[in-house]
Amino acid sequence: MRIATWNINSITARLPRLLAWLESSGTDVLCLQELKCAAEAFPTEQLRALGYEAAVHADGRWNGVAVVSRIGISEPVTGLPGGPDYDGLNEPRAVSATCAGVRVWSVYVPNGREVGHPHYDYKLRWLAALREAVRADAAAGRPFAVLGDFNIAPADEDVWDISAFEGATHVTAAEREALASLRGTGLSDVRPRPLKYDHPFTYWDYRQLGFPKNRGMRIDLVLGNAAFAGGVKDAYVDREERKGKGASDHAPVVVDLEV
DNA sequence: ATGTCCCTACCATAGGGA
Numbered sequence: 330m331r332i333a334t335w336n337i338n339s340i341t342a343r344l345p346r347l348l349a350w351l352e353s354s355g356t357d358v359l360c361l362q363e364l365k366c367a368a369e370a371f372p373t374e375q376l377r378a379l380g381y382e383a384a385v386h387a388d389g390r391w392n393g394v395a396v397v398s399r400i401g402i403s404e405p406v407t408g409l410p411g412g413p414d415y416d417g418l419n420e421p422r423a424v425s426a427t428c429a430g431v432r433v434w435s436v437y438v439p440n441g442r443e444v445g446h447p448h449y450d451y452k453l454r455w456l457a458a459l460r461e462a463v464r465a466d467a468a469a470g471r472p473f474a475v476l477g478d479f480n481i482a483p484a485d486e487d488v489w490d491i492s493a494f495e496g497a498t499h500v501t502a503a504e505r506e507a508l509a510s511l512r513g514t515g516l517s518d519v520r521p522r523p524l525k526y527d528h529p530f531t532y533w534d535y536r537q538l539g540f541p542k543n544r545g546m547r548i549d550l551v552l553g554n555a556a557f558a559g560g561v562k563d564a565y566v567d568r569e570e571r572k573g574k575g576a577s578d579h580a581p582v583v584v585d586l587e588v
Numbered sequence: 589a590t591g592t593c594c595c596t597a598c599c600a601t602a603g604g605g606a
Contacts, residue, residue: 442606
């Protein structure tokens, strides 16, 4: 079974690439983030034509997540149970489903913007709610993983130059502790291999030639419980998908699972 | 070059977010 996660940065702008990539990569289950579309604008028919169905949580201009599967979708849960609001809104940042016996959450963790910004506090509270929401599934015997854009680099080597992140979000102790606390429910970081260079970065800023200079970050993660992690045969970042015109600023992380 | 791209508001460009 091939499972992947990809922050697609607008499913509308990326649709031709998405459909081509699903076919070329042979992905069975894809967790998507940053759909940036209304629920009714989700390309259900185009995906169905390729044999995929989807659990979608989207409400317009920002955020939006989905689980897309060609091996079945059951037990969908829309939204993060107990998740905090921001500016009075409960944003579409989490959706889960069970696909052929494997349970997955697709998550888009709040960015945080700046340390001390209300969005940063929101990010930490959102992660605490995620930890509680996954606790039972993480401890269970069936394969389970949380996949998505965590907007946190787990370690200093997960950014291109830690000195460039002085005082910035994504690398603070509090964010990393929130991530460690989430792993503490029984999840381990399935580290993908890079297809080029030394670090499995998953995101490169569009600005200032980030991708050509390999100024990347590993912020898209796969956290699996023992049954999931024990079945991983391979994992890699498909940096080819970050190339060329019309690419997302994130590359897919692909996991091959034997269950 | 503040070396980009996406969305929306509104119909050409500005603003917000990442």
